[in-house]
Amino acid sequence: MDLSLHIIWCELFALLLSVYAPIADAELPEYVHVHTLEELLETRYVLLDNSNVCQDSHSDSRKLLIAIKTAPTNHYQREVLRQSWLTEAVKYHIPYVFVLGFTTDEKVLNELLMENAMHEDLLIGKPVDDYYNLTLKGIFLLGWARTYCPTSWLLYVDDDIILNVEYAMYFVSSVKNGSQQTIYCEILRSEVIRDPTSKWFMPVSVWKASHYPDYCKGYGYLIPPNALSILHETSIKNSIEPKLWFEDVFITGIIRKAADVRIAEVSIQCCSDISLELFKKSLFWGEIGKGEKVRDKWMFVQGNSSNGIKVLPTRNVPVHKISRFYPEGLLLTWNTQTDRNLKSRSSYKVMVIVIGCVILNTIVLTKLGAKINRKPEIIAQNGQYAYKFVIVMATYQRNNAKSPYYVQRSVKSIMAQKYQYWELFVTGDKYQNETEFEHIFGVIPRTKLFLYNMDQAGERNNFTGFTLWNCGGSTAWNNALNRAEEKYKNTIQLDRNKVLIARLDDDDTWHPYHLQNLIDMYHRFPHAHFVWSKGYYCGSGSSATIFPAIELPDIINNMPPTFEKTLHSSVSWKMKTFLSFRYRRCWEYKNNATMPGDGDLWKRMTYFMRTNNISFYHTTLATVEHLQEKGSEPCKKANNETVWYPD
Secondary structure (H helix, E strand, O other): OOHHHHHHHHHHHHHHHHHHHHHHOOOOOOOOOOOOHHHHHHHHEEEEOOOOHHHHOOOOOOEEEEEEEOOOOOHHHHHHHHOOOHHHHHHOOOOEEEEEEEOOOHHHHHHHHHHHHHHOOEEEEEEEOOHHHHHHHHHHHHHHHHHHOOOEEEEEEEOOOEEOHHHHHHHHHHOOHHHOOEEEEEEEOOEOEOOOOOOOEOOOOOOOOOEOOOEEEEEEEEEOHHHHHHHHHHHOOOOOOOOOOOHHHHHHHHHHHHOOOEEEEOOOEEOOOOOHHHHHOOOEEEOOOOOHHHHHHHHHHHOOOHHHOOOOOOOOOOOOOOOOEEEEEEEOOOOOOOOOOOEEOOOHHHHHHHHOOOOOOOOOOEEOOOOOOOOOOOEOOOOOEOOEEEEEEEOOOOOOOOHHHHHHHHHHHHHOOOOOOEEEEEEEEOOOOHHHHHHHHOOOOOEEEEEEOOOOOOOOOOEOOEHHHHHHHHHHHHHHHHHHHHHHOOOOHHHHOOEEEEEEEOOEEEOOOHHHHHHHHHHHOOOEOOOOOOEEEEOHHHEEEEOOOOOOOOOOOOOOHHHHHHHHOOOOOOOOOHHHHHHHHHHOHHHHOOOHHHHHHHHHHHHHHHHOOOEOOOOOOOOEEEOOOOOOOOOEOOOOOEOOOOO
């Protein structure tokens, strides 16, 4: 080669190095980093759990669990899936969950709790939901599935696919035992991208090789139960490096290779339009898009028009069951043969405070006896109810003469309870006509009416706004509490542990599962003697709305120092306007003379907490509905459906 030409080539090569070497050695953006072992260990904690999903599937050893990767704000997308191909999964009793990471947006979090209470199909892990945390979300799912669905195949897919449910069932049943240590998916053999402007940029300092191990395309892969446990065990080992943020590369490539798990192709279609015949021979159709695109493709697959699916919002739908949400996380135990229970990582006190949902309409759950150390069942082994509820209700003579109607409606909601071991104490002022209530209580032997004297009728607008009713309501509740405690004070200690007090306003109703939910709360928060609940309010315009979270001040004006001190040590300070205004006015009633109602109620709560060395707790319990008092019209949702309350 001519010397001058050789020099030119050398200079050109040096120029290329000067251009591409800095690119290859470029650093990651601040929002991207290689995961640490500590971060991977955080995947052991579940925040919102539906651990019984696999218990309802068929007993066949070849079961399938569908896990759908989704973002917290993708509510509409989840609704589309629920009303499209997930109907096929439900038809064949195939369990499914939507897998999410945590969100710091309290509004979105509350919406997720409401959504899960309606559908019971959300699973939230502790890692924050973010594209660069998909690896953590995936490992969390492996651990959760290993714990609760150890004999099931795991199909992990994006929320913009259409699953061929019948083909998935056929494929799982056709795989021979010798092939069960294999991941099935669309295989990628990808070259590493060194361009720092790319979403998939990988610097040489993190991954030196020019290619990744063979891995699955991220929109979905199928894992047999044998491989599931091995993959998860390998994923949390400190020796596996680097812990990449690309979920598909790390879990189905690096981890799979380290765990000596094979990878095999399965028919999957992607993106563009396909024929119906091709879909019938494929596991799923991926990367379809959002919302209407999935809906329209599903209707194409079904051979129907797209008018059959109507996606409805769930935020105004009454909630029937508790969402098991643990802000600090509960530990997953992976010894699935001996222990499938979640274990608490930290105190319940922190867990309930982080939820941050203190509600206007409250139910007070009080234990009459000392704390119990075991976790009893709702129904005892001998077939008898394990607990007896004493339900206390306060009422007063309204100026629209609807007191009997409200009480009757509330009592009907109590009678509709699935849990039927209860006794009802209704207390009201002497200005009410006892005969008006005879038609209610004459047929309910478990209900007692007590009328007491007040210095004036308990009408809401009798004295400076609604001050008197607020105070008088507590007087009525205290009356019922006193009678309940008097009745059970001589009961032996063991039985007193089984007597619970639940409070219900006379213009509220309970969902039929409310008492069962209270028992569930009693189990989950054994130190929480007072549970504040979340409910629906029917205001002007007959529209159902969720009670807003209210904030509590650092100092509640004129509250008893003992109660104030107790609250200060245990409750995140919320409820600024409501409690401060409402209870301060009761305290200052009649020239600052203490009214006995609210004063006694709060003092007895304080005394009970102090003498039992317990704390004040609050948490979400969305099973209560407050209906508009000025008339009998029920609440209406946006789609004109009636919010639940007893007929």
